[in-house]
Amino acid sequence: MSRRPELLIPIVFEAGNTAKRNVASWRSNRPLIERGLCTNCLICWIYCPEPAIYLDDAGNVQIDYDHCKGCGICAEECPRKAIRMVVENV
Amino acid sequence: MQVSKLADLYGREGLSPGHSACQGCGATIAVRQVLLAAEPPYIVVSPTGCLEVISTPYPFTAWRVPWVHVAFENAAAVASGIEAALKVLERKGVGRRHKVIVIAGDGGTFDIGLQALSGAFERGHNILYVCYDNEAYMNTGIQRSAATPPGSITTTTPAGKRERKKDIVSILVGHGSPYVATASPHLWKDLTNKVRKAQSIEGPTFLHIIAPCPRGWYFEPHLTIKLAKLAVETRIFPIYEVENGRYRINYLITRPRPVEDYLRVQNRFAYLLKPENAALLEEFKRWVEERWSQLLKMAGAFPA
Amino acid sequence: MYSLSSYRLMTGNEAAAFAVKQADVDFISAYPITPQTIIVERLSEYVSSGELDAEFVPVESEHSALSACIGASLAGARVFTSTSSQGLALMHEILYIASGMRCPIVMAVANRALSAPLNIHGDHSDIMGSRDAGWVLVFCENPQEVYDYTIQAFRLAEHPDILLPVAVNLDGFTVSHSSEPVSILEDGVVRSYLPRRERPRLDFEEPASFGVFALPTHYFEFKVEQEKALRRAGEVLEEVSAAYPNRAGRLVKLSKFNEDGRIAIICLGGTAGTVRHVLKHYDMKDFSLISLKLFSPFPAEGLLDALNEAEGVVVMDRATSPGAPLPPLASNVAASLYEAGARLPLMSVVYGLGGREPTLKMIVEMLEKARERMIRGGPGVSRMYLGYGGG
Numbered sequence: 001m002s003r004r005p006e007l008l009i010p011i012v013f014e015a016g017n018t019a020k021r022n023v024a025s026w027r028s029n030r031p032l033i034e035r036g037l038c039t040n041c042l043i044c045w046i047y048c049p050e051p052a053i054y055l056d057d058a059g060n061v062q063i064d065y066d067h068c069k070g071c072g073i074c075a076e077e078c079p080r081k082a083i084r085m086v087v088e089n090v
Numbered sequence: 091m092q093v094s095k096l097a098d099l100y101g102r103e104g105l106s107p108g109h110s111a112c113q114g115c116g117a118t119i120a121v122r123q124v125l126l127a128a129e130p131p132y133i134v135v136s137p138t139g140c141l142e143v144i145s146t147p148y149p150f151t152a153w154r155v156p157w158v159h160v161a162f163e164n165a166a167a168v169a170s171g172i173e174a175a176l177k178v179l180e181r182k183g184v185g186r187r188h189k190v191i192v193i194a195g196d197g198g199t200f201d202i203g204l205q206a207l208s209g210a211f212e213r214g215h216n217i218l219y220v221c222y223d224n225e226a227y228m229n230t231g232i233q234r235s236a237a238t239p240p241g242s243i244t245t246t247t248p249a250g251k252r253e254r255k256k257d258i259v260s261i262l263v264g265h266g267s268p269y270v271a272t273a274s275p276h277l278w279k280d281l282t283n284k285v286r287k288a289q290s291i292e293g294p295t296f297l298h299i300i301a302p303c304p305r306g307w308y309f310e311p312h313l314t315i316k317l318a319k320l321a322v323e324t325r326i327f328p329i330y331e332v333e334n335g336r337y338r339i340n341y342l343i344t345r346p347r348p349v350e351d352y353l354r355v356q357n358r359f360a361y362l363l364k365p366e367n368a369a370l371l372e373e374f375k376r377w378v379e380e381r382w383s384q385l386l387k388m389a390g391a392f393p394a
Numbered sequence: 395m396y397s398l399s400s401y402r403l404m405t406g407n408e409a410a411a412f413a414v415k416q417a418d419v420d421f422i423s424a425y426p427i428t429p430q431t432i433i434v435e436r437l438s439e440y441v442s443s444g445e446l447d448a449e450f451v452p453v454e455s456e457h458s459a460l461s462a463c464i465g466a467s468l469a470g471a472r473v474f475t476s477t478s479s480q481g482l483a484l485m486h487e488i489l490y491i492a493s494g495m496r497c498p499i500v501m502a503v504a505n506r507a508l509s510a511p512l513n514i515h516g517d518h519s520d521i522m523g524s525r526d527a528g529w530v531l532v533f534c535e536n537p538q539e540v541y542d543y544t545i546q547a548f549r550l551a552e553h554p555d556i557l558l559p560v561a562v563n564l565d566g567f568t569v570s571h572s573s574e575p576v577s578i579l580e581d582g583v584v585r586s587y588l589p590r591r592e593r594p595r596l597d598f599e600e601p602a603s604f605g606v607f608a609l610p611t612h613y614f615e616f617k618v619e620q621e622k623a624l625r626r627a628g629e630v631l632e633e634v635s636a637a638y639p640n641r642a643g644r645l646v647k648l649s650k651f652n653e654d655g656r657i658a659i660i661c662l663g664g665t666a667g668t669v670r671h672v673l674k675h676y677d678m679k680d681f682s683l684i685s686l687k688l689f690s691p692f693p694a695e696g697l698l699d700a701l702n703e704a705e706g707v708v709v710m711d712r713a714t715s716p717g718a719p720l721p722p723l724a725s726n727v728a729a730s731l732y733e734a735g736a737r738l739p740l741m742s743v744v745y746g747l748g749g750r751e752p753t754l755k756m757i758v759e760m761l762e763k764a765r766e767r768m769i770r771g772g773p774g775v776s777r778m779y780l781g782y783g784g785g
Contacts, residue, residue: 007557008619009496010608011594012146015601016154018108026113042096046126046278047315049118050107055100067107071114071304072312085312131598135465148612151603156596159605160464160491167458171465172596174449175421178471182420182447184590185470188598206461209454 019067023050027070029085031063037082044074044083093282099126104134109152110144114311116301116318117141117222119275121193124220124297125155127282129289132189133158133172137165137198140229141222156188163202165192166210169217189218189289196223196237200256211265211294218288219296221258224303232306239326241353241362241374244306250361250370254377262296263332269295271331271340276318280329280340300327308357320352325382330389337388346382349375404576406569409537410476410502410562411436412576413544415446416584417500420471423451423462427481428514429566430504434476456481460488460499467497468604470595472548472588475499478566479506482520486527492559493528494620495605498551498593499559500544501529505663505712506566507748515749516566518662522713522722528620530560530627531690532645533662538576540564542643543687545579548588550634550645556627557593558620563689565664565712568751583639628691647693648686650700655682657764658701660727661710662686665745665752669710672757681761689723694730701731706739706768708760710780712746720775728775739768745780756781 040061045053052068053061063074075083093099104125111118117140125134134157136142142159145152160168169190179185194203199221210217226244227233233246236256243250262270269291273281281299288295302317304310309317321327322341326349329341353359353374362371404412410433414422422441424434440446449466453459456477467473477485482503492499503521507513521531532547534540540562547560564570579587594602608616628647635644651670659669659681666685673681684700686693701707709728711721720728724742731738741764745752760780767776 007496007555007623008615009557009594010148010494010604010606010612010616012149012151012603012606013594013600014149014151015603016106016152018145018150018152019106021108021150023108023110042100046096046099046123047119047275049111049113049115049122049314050109051103051105051122052107064107069113071314072310073114073119073314076312077315133469133596133598143607146603146606148606148608151606153603154601156598156601157603158465158468158596159607160461160495161487164458164461164488167453167461168465170451170453170458171421171423171462171467172469174423174451174462175466175469175471175473178420178447178449179469185595185597188596205454206458209458212454213451 022066023069024066027068028088029070029072030065030088031068031070031072031074031083031085033061033063034082034084037080039080041079044078047073047077049073091286093127093279093286099282102126104128104153104155105145106152106154110147112305112311114304114314116275116303116314117195117224118144119314120222120299120301123275123278123281124191124193124285127285128191129189129286131186132191135165135169135172135190135192137194137203138162139195139198141193141195143229162198164206165194165198165203166219167206170210170213170215173215173217192217192219194219194221196221196225197227197235200236200258208265211262211267214293216292217294219294221298222301223298224301224306226306228303228306240377241370242358243361259298259332263335267296268293269331269333272298272327272329274300274318274322274327274329276315277322277329277341284331309355313355317355320347323347324349324352324378326352326378328382328385330385337385339385339389349378401575401577403573404537405432405571405573406534406537406540406564407432407504407571408436409541409576410544410564411440412578413541414474415440416579416581417472417545417548417588418585419446419448419474421449421451421463421466421473422475423453423459423466424475424477425453425456425459425481427456427478429506429570430476430478430502433502433504456484457488460485460492463499464488464492464495464497467499468495468596473499474501476502476504478504479508479520482524483508486524489524489527489529494616496557497559498557500547500551501559501561502544503561503563504566504570505563513748516568517747517749518712521561521563525690525722528558528624529690530558530624531563532560533563533687533689534569535664535666535685536569537572537574538643540569541576541578542638542640543645545584545587546634546638546645550627550631552591553630553634554591554593556623556630558623558627563663567749568664577640577643579639587637587639625691628688628693631688645687647688647696648684648700651683652679652681654679656680656705657708657768658682658684658704659708659710660684660686660723662689662712662723665710665712668752668754669757672754672761676758678761680765692726692730694733697727697730698734701738704738706741706764708741708743708764710743710745714744714747737773739773740775741767742775742777743780750781752781
């Protein structure tokens with residue numbers, strides 16, 4: 001539809017490409033999900049600022065560790081306390 | 091369509107990860123929820139501010155939806171132009187209408203952007219204007235705005251702000267907007283349904299969302315959602331909507347928590363809790379009470 | 395063959411509005427300011443009567459006018475606005491953004507003095523204060539040129555190798571409010587001269603981010619590329635004007651009168667008409683006139699060609715650059731001469747500030763002074779304020 005000119009213009013055509021950036025180095029604490037407690041209710045996902053939480057093919061909540069900055073909101077808000085924060089190994 | 095469960099929203103992400111927002115950023119949580127709810131096709135306009143800077147460092151963009159930034163004080167004017175242009179382009183068969191959604195911070199809304207906002211609402215453009223309110227100029231390093239609450243320390247109010255927060259909702263109700271509402275990201279169902287409602291109404295609508303900022307409010311980043319909840323439960327940030335001038339309190343807080351519960355966890359209010367500043371704390375409480383009773387009166391005078 | 399439908403008696407402002415109507419503009423946003431107001435009044439009437447199918451957004455400030463124009467332009471619309479003086483100054487921030495975001499907006503500027511003191515009359519201080527904003531700057535001598543150049547401005551702005559805004563300048567009152575018969579094209583002829591061309595736009599199906607920020611790693615390249623595009627506009631203009639159906643109305647970089655004159659008078663806008671009249675009727679054979687139509691990108695090459703046989707130049711600026719060695723036009727001319735290694739005597743004349751219109755008598759006085767200084771004086775720069783001190 002719209003023509004992409006050959007000119008160098010400050011437009012980014014590749015929508016959402018920050019997903020290619022890895023921001024894991026921001027993290028000092030890592031969220032870990034206790035599978036036995038998690039009900040995949042998605043509360044962690046709706047409160048994630050990134051989002052760095054997704055459902056895998058089996059429908060289980062997973063953490064995207066390339067994009068999680070380790071804020072800990074998910075652990076704080078999980079209604080079943082199924083996420084705990086552990087210090088990153090450096 | 092009503093949002094009733096989180097699965098209704100999953101997979102509608104408008105913002106990609108990998109952006110540069112701080113740990114625990116309340117603004118990006120709010121923005122994510124707005125975009126998860128928004129019905130396509132839409133275009134997002136942002137003024138200069140945290141959101142713009144964290145999302146679009148060339149050659150990257152976090153936006154998975156059409157997005158534009160022009161300057162700091164003119165988001166509502168830019169939105170007016172897009173909205174009006176698409177109307178005529180659709181008429182001429184060379185374009186189609188989109189809902190235009192402005193997502194702006196408090197500085198770009200309460201202060202420098204107020205003239206353009208007023209103009210756009212007075213002219214009645216079909217836009218949804220969302221203000222994520224982190225109560226100061228966070229992008230430039232925590233300076234006071236008209237949205238900063240009384241008592242708050244910022245880098246330009248080192249002894250605490252003396253003035254009350256500007257009542258932006260009343261200003262927009264005064265423009266005759268058909269729908270003006272407040273929301274909090276901890277109440278995701280209320281927030282997302284308000285986005286749907288505001289989007290479905292023809293004309294300029296406004297959503298004022300509290301967006302706790304760990305960096306600027308000086309609290310631990312895992313507490314962002316807790317802070318939003320406390321602001322609501324202490325009646326500091328009431329959740330209500332005004333539809334065609336009729337007020338409705340969506341979360342009637344019958345037994346408010348003491349405001350100290352909210353103030354205590356943020357260092358921006360640290361000095362307010364010192365015994366020698368008891369008078370300032372009283373003034374803060376008076377501000378909260380007066381606003382709440384005013385709201386009750388409005389809701390009673392104009393029952394929904 | 396072009397189709398000449400008729401002549402119409404129009405002021406410069408009316409000619410601008412009429413051209414915009416024929417250009418089938420989609421979107422107009424403006425704020426009232428003297429002396430451009432009539433342009434948007436006429437356009438409002440065209441939109442209201444249905445003669446022009448466009449959205450007219452009467453905003454609350456010029457800052458918002460240009461901001462709305464950027465939004466509309468990025469939505470894919472053909473966009474027009476107009477302003478003057480303080481309005482242009484209020485737009486200043488957004489002027490740079492319109493060009494930096496490569497929005498092909500066309501704006502008429504009815505040139506007027508800047509405050510303080512407040513003055514509603516003509517001079518070029520407004521646009522010269524914005525000359526580095528990266529816009530193509532065109533100057534018109536009369537309503538006919540306003541009409542022709544406005545139409546051509548859209549084709550130049552929207553050219554896929556350019557994508558830059560164009561400001562069409564007309565002197566406040568002397569051109570904006572003076573009537574003359576204007577030769578107009580048929581609507582259909584203008585339509586086919588201005589076909590719609592695709593460019594990147596805001597659309598949900600092809601989500602792109604416009605107005606992103608650039609760090610030191612990229613900013614410099616963007617700005618240099620933008621400058622190159624502006625320079626390219628000089629070349630593309632030749633193609634754009636060659637295709638314009640009315641040969642007599644083609645937007646040239648400059649026009650010359652009295653080819654054989656030894657001393658060249660260089661000026662912008664309506665003043666050229668006054669100077670031409672003096673040269674013609676006062677038997678001033680030793681002077682030539684160069685009326686510059688394009689100020690940015692500055693047509694240095696064309697100017698040097700036109701100055702080939704000249705022994706001196708008189709540069710008339712209707713603006714000052716306080717603190718600078720020379721006012722804007724004289725500065726550009728001097729730089730062009732320097733680049734060519736030509737050291738011609740140059741007389742820099744500042745005139746007409748705040749609407750003190752140059753009379754025939756003033757022009758004669760200027761020419762006599764020039765003759766005296768250049769023929770007897772030799773190389774170097776001299777300065778004069780024409781009409782200053784009691785007029």
